[in-house]
Each structure stands twice: as C-alpha cells, then as structure tokens.
Amino acid sequence: MRANLDAFGQQIPRLDAAMLQHEDHESDDETGRCRVRAVFISDLHLGTSGCQAEALLDFLKYHPSEYLYLVGDIVDGWQLRRRWFWPQAHNDVVQKLLRRARKGSRVIFIPGNHDEFARDFVGHHFGGIEVQEDAVHTTVNGRTLWVTHGDYFDGVIQYAKWLAYVGDNLYELTLRLNRHLTRIRARLGLRYWSLSAYLKSKVKIALNYVTSFEEAVAHEAKARGHDGVVCGHIHRAEMREINGTLYCNDGDWVESRSALVEHCDGRLEIIYWTGARRRQRQEHLGLAAVPALEGASA
C-alpha cells in the first residue's frame, strides 16, 4: 500500500489502525476478522443478583462469532418466580444476543432446568434465536460435538439431589441450622459435633458427583456416535478426554466467568474472562488499552 503524501511530500500519518479497528469492533462487532468460529456459554442465570452480566457483555464484545450456543440456564425462571430481579445489564445481555442473531450469527438456545419454560418452545425462533432441545456442532476440522445442558443426567446420578439443594441455597440454610444445632448440643451437654468434618465429607461427595456427571455425559455422547460433548449445568469449566470422548463444560457466569470457544482453526479453548485475558485479547486484536474490566482480577 502506497503511503499518503501531503502537498509538501510529507508523509501523512495514517489513521491509527488500532482506533479504526476499535471503531469497527465497537460499532459492528458481529462482522470482521476478529471473529472466532463458535462460542458456547451457559449458566448465566439472568434474573439473579449472582449473574455477572457486565463481564459477560464485555466478553461477548471481544468474541464475535459465527455460531453462538446458549447452553441452558440463561434466564433463571426459578428465582424470578420467587423474586423479580431484572436490572438494565440483564436487558443489555438479551439485546446483545438478539443483535447477534440479527447480524447473521447463528444463535442456538438449548434450555436448561432453570429455564425449562423455554422447552415448550423447542423448534421455534425468538428474533432469530433458535430454540432446540439439543444440538450437534461440527467443528471446522470435522469433529462432531453433542451440545446439551446436562441436567438430564441428574436423574441417573446418586448425589444429584444434594447438588440441586446447593443451587437452591438450602445448603446455606443447612449450615445455619448446624450452627444452631452445635450451640444447642453444647447447652444440652452433648458431645461436640464437627461442622468442618461434615463439610469435608460433603465436598468429597460433591467431587464424586462431578466425576460421575462428567463420565455419564461423555458416555452418552459416545453412544450417540459423537466425538465429544459440550455441556454446562454443574458450574465447573473443564475440557478433557474421557474414555476417548472429548468432554467440554463451558462453566458459568455466576462464579467463574468462563466460556468455551472454537477458534477459526478448529482449536477448542476454555476462556476465563479475567483482566489478564482481556489485555491479551486487546493485544491480539490490535486494540488500544481500554479501561480495565471492573472487578476483574489479573
């Protein structure tokens, strides 16, 4: 490309490429070369105070994609029925998702247990967002991934009920009750009962649960003839081979701010949206540093 010269033969500084790209990416983030091939997110729990909507908006802004899979528990119908909580940022997320679909991304919503109301609308579209029971994503290098939220596996796993209680804050209640119980026991002269031992045993059960869940989901993906699976539900991002099947869990946007991404070369990656990761992405896109992500750790 020839340099622009002014009337005096002086080189005119080119428009700052970084600025231009920034414009591009801010104004029309659904097109352009900084796309990844696919983004998988789940467990946003919109409608609860735990949802990290701002961080998610920021992540989406930096990861325009050809495919966007919403892998369940996007809106938390259970909590909303109990208490209405819907701040502007949650609206912004919905707008952003609709905008993606409008701009030509393929957006597929696979309902989970917290947004099971949407399962009645399987086969329908909402502003271009397709609702499906489950999906099969084929990576650019031909691997097939079964996409499902994962709650259907609760029924076959022994400790699932316990985990469901955790989700519903009953666990916290149990802890509070235990504290009272300890006091009452002491007053009654009963022997000390260790809360920490109790917790440790529960954590072990939880870890057992996670392993059984992962194995069950991977096993089902294999039985269906796929190379791998993408799910959510247990709020634990992971990517590993289980008996020859690729198990991917895209994590959540309540605690871990994580997503699964397929890059243009078919490489799959779990991304934790932290301040450090954000700076890396800015560099990759050739963007000028933008004020740090609020509340993000480095």
Ligand SMILES: [Mn+2]
């Ligand atoms: Mn779930």
